[in-house]
Amino acid sequence: MPDSQKESRRILLESCYFILVDDVLYHRRKANSERTRNMSEFQLVIPKQFISQILKIAHHSPLGGHSGIQNTLDSIRERYNARMGKIISEYVQSCHECQSRKVSNLNTKAKIVAYPTPSEPFQVWQMDIFGTLVSSNNADTYVFTAVDAFSNFLFAVPLRNNDAISVSQAIFNFFCNFGVCSTVISDQGS
Numbered sequence: 655m656p657d658s659q660k661e662s663r664r665i666l667l668e669s670c671y672f673i674l675v676d677d678v679l680y681h682r683r684k685a686n687s688e689r690t691r692n693m694s695e696f697q698l699v700i701p702k703q704f705i706s707q708i709l710k711i712a713h714h715s716p717l718g719g720h721s722g723i724q725n726t727l728d729s730i731r732e733r734y735n736a737r738m739g740k741i742i743s744e745y746v747q748s749c750h751e752c753q754s755r756k757v758s759n760l761n762t763k764a765k766i767v768a769y770p771t772p773s774e775p776f777q778v779w780q781m782d783i784f785g786t787l788v789s790s791n792n793a794d795t796y797v798f799t800a801v802d803a804f805s806n807f808l809f810a811v812p813l814r815n816n817d818a819i820s821v822s823q824a825i826f827n828f829f830c831n832f833g834v835c836s837t838v839i840s841d842q843g844s
C-alpha cells in the first residue's frame with residue numbers, strides 16, 4: 655500500500671472490481687450505460703508499456719479503420735482496462751493517415767454572388783485555365799481562356815505550364831490585345 659492514506663483507501667475501494675485469473679489481472683465492469691451494456695464483463699488490465707501497442711492495433715488494423723476518438727475508445731474498452739482517454743485523443747488527433755484523409759469540416763465553398771451586368775463588349779471577362787490536356791506538338795498542355803460576358807466571344811491561348819509566370823504572361827498579352835477591362839471573373843484556382 656502507498657504511504658498516502660487517501661491513495662490506500664482508493665485502492666481498497668476499487669480492489670473489489672479486480673480479479674486475478676491464472677495470475678492475469680482482469681477488471682470487472684459495471685454496466686452503467688446503454689452504450690456499454692452489451693460489452694463483455696471482464697476487461698484485461700493493460701500495463702502502461704503495452705498501451706501504445708493496443709492503441710495501434712485498435713486504430714490502424716483493418717477492423718479499427720482509423721475510426722474517431724470515441725469509437726477507438728469504445729473498441730479498446732470492450733476488452734481492455736487502462737486509463738487512456740487522454741492518450742487516445744492525442745493519438746487519434748496526431749495520426750498522419752487520419753489528418754491526410756479525413757474530410758475537413760471547414761467551409762471552403764465561396765458564396766454565390768451576383769456578377770456585374772456588362773453594357774458593352776470587353777467590359778467583363780470570365781478567365782480560366784483549362785488542363786491538364788494531352789500534350790500538343792509544341793508541348794502545350796494547358797489552355798488559357800477568357801470569355802466576354804457581353805458577347806460570349808471566346809479567347810483561348812495554349813500554355814505550356816500553369817505556373818504563375820506563364821499565366822500572368824498570358825493575361826498581360828490578353829490585355830495588350832483587348833485593352834484593360836473593368837471586371838475579371840475567376841474561380842481563383844491555385
Ligand SMILES: [Zn+2]
Binds near residue numbers: 721746752753
Ligand atoms: Zn488514423
